[in-house]
Amino acid sequence: MTAKWLLCLVMSALAPATAAQSRQQFGSGDPIVVDPRSSYIFYRTNISGANIRFLREYEPGESPGPVKGGDPMSERDRWVQVRHGPRLTGGREGKTYLRAVRPGSYILYGNVAVGNNGAHVGVCLCMGTLRFDAPAGQIVDLGTILFPDVGASKRPWGVSVVPFDSTMVVPSRLAGLPRVAAEFRAAPKLDNIFGVEIDRHDAMPGVLAYDRDLPIDVRTGRPAAPAR
Amino acid sequence: MRRILAKLSLLGIVFGAAAWAQAATPPPDAVEVPDLDFTPTAAFERDYDKYFYYHRANTEFATALADLRECDAYSRGISLRADGGPYGVLAGAATDAIFGAAQRRDIARRNFRVCMGFKEYRRYGLPRSIWTRIHSPEGPGETGEARRERLLRVQARIASGPQPRVGAIVE
Numbered sequence: 202m203t204a205k206w207l208l209c210l211v212m213s214a215l216a217p218a219t220a221a222q223s224r225q226q227f228g229s230g231d232p233i234v235v236d237p238r239s240s241y242i243f244y245r246t247n248i249s250g251a252n253i254r255f256l257r258e259y260e261p262g263e264s265p266g267p268v269k270g271g272d273p274m275s276e277r278d279r280w281v282q283v284r285h286g287p288r289l290t291g292g293r294e295g296k297t298y299l300r301a302v303r304p305g306s307y308i309l310y311g312n313v314a315v316g317n318n319g320a321h322v323g324v325c326l327c328m329g330t331l332r333f334d335a336p337a338g339q340i341v342d343l344g345t346i347l348f349p350d351v352g353a354s355k356r357p358w359g360v361s362v363v364p365f366d367s368t369m370v371v372p373s374r375l376a377g378l379p380r381v382a383a384e385f386r387a388a389p390k391l392d393n394i395f396g397v398e399i400d401r402h403d404a405m406p407g408v409l410a411y412d413r414d415l416p417i418d419v420r421t422g423r424p425a426a427p428a429r
Numbered sequence: 430m431r432r433i434l435a436k437l438s439l440l441g442i443v444f445g446a447a448a449w450a451q452a453a454t455p456p457p458d459a460v461e462v463p464d465l466d467f468t469p470t471a472a473f474e475r476d477y478d479k480y481f482y483y484h485r486a487n488t489e490f491a492t493a494l495a496d497l498r499e500c501d502a503y504s505r506g507i508s509l510r511a512d513g514g515p516y517g518v519l520a521g522a523a524t525d526a527i528f529g530a531a532q533r534r535d536i537a538r539r540n541f542r543v544c545m546g547f548k549e550y551r552r553y554g555l556p557r558s559i560w561t562r563i564h565s566p567e568g569p570g571e572t573g574e575a576r577r578e579r580l581l582r583v584q585a586r587i588a589s590g591p592q593p594r595v596g597a598i599v600e
Contacts, residue, residue: 414547
């Protein structure tokens with residue numbers, strides 16, 4: 202059995218999005234109203250079924266959330282899962298996703314999904330990644346999240362971000378809405394909490410570099426600050 | 430393992446805590462390693478991708494041990510479960526036993542290799558006979574965890590030891 206075949210088997214068993222998740226993740230027919238108390242993560246992708254997980258960093262003084270039954274995902278207000286569907290757009294405007302989130306600092310954890318058998322699959326950027334702020338009342342535009350070609354033999358299969366630039370298509374439905382390009386910062390190593398494959402984000406000029414395996418914040422020249 | 434990590438996260442000490450580096454470091458002289466010298470043959474070289482060890486020049490034993498522990502942590506508790514799709518629980522258990530377990534071992538090995546690669550350790554191939562001495566089974570009364578730690582110490586001694594003479598793997 203090839204790894205690709207097995208990945209397809211597991212991905213086909215992914216649990217459907219719940220109603221609550223669907224309301225937070227915008228589909229092609231959903232009206233978009235920017236709530237000033239909320240923030241919104243927006244990005245483009247190069248594949249149809251993109252599962253992305255983000256980690257919200259605790260605010261200063263905020264208490265860690267409850268962990269039920271030993272499942273880290275029970276910290277519902279901390280982990281943000283953008284599921285493979287619904288998508289905001291497809292077709293000529295490209296494959297894009299829009300997800301409402303609590304305002305704060307977020308870390309791109311990786312392309313990780315959970316199947317309906319409870320197992321997690323995918324690749325975390327556990328050995329170095331990016332963080333960004335999602336401000337209240339704003340759509341933060343991450344640019345494009347590129348998925349690797351899983352048909353190629355080259356691994357690991359972690360995602361990488363191409364920050365927003367003016368050549369990227371902005372869906373017409375976002376026209377006139379408050380939208381800012383993400384300002385990325387270096388994020389540190391994270392534990393492989395979900396037991397998936399590991400990788401790291403490529404070095405990003407002006408943002409993220411590596412001293413061997415140690416993620417470096419290029420702005421400060423020091424190791425990336427610990428995750429909160 | 431995941432349950433322990435989840436509890437640690439309650440205390441806010443999981444991320445960036447490098448818990449693997451906090452375990453005690455034994456004196457390197459207390460760790461015995463087998464003789465790694467051999468004469469390469471085509472047959473040995475064909476199996477280098479299965480039987481190998483790590484080495485990095487100018488690396489202290491304690492550093493190598495911390496690196497190996499960190500990479501070991503990244504390789505544990507692999508979550509993947511193959512299921513039987515529409516064919517029920519028994520089919521799922523069988524599928525997982527056959528394919529899932531192999532996939533988990535494969536991912537664990539891959540994670541270890543990715544981690545050590547980022548740390549710029551190089552791989553050196555070995556004959557299977559020497560490799561099995563490095564990865565010897567549990568001794569009398571030894572637990573699985575104790576064996577794991579013993580093997581990591583052996584590997585750390587090797588990784589921080591003399592420059593290998595033969596077996597360099599071109600990545």
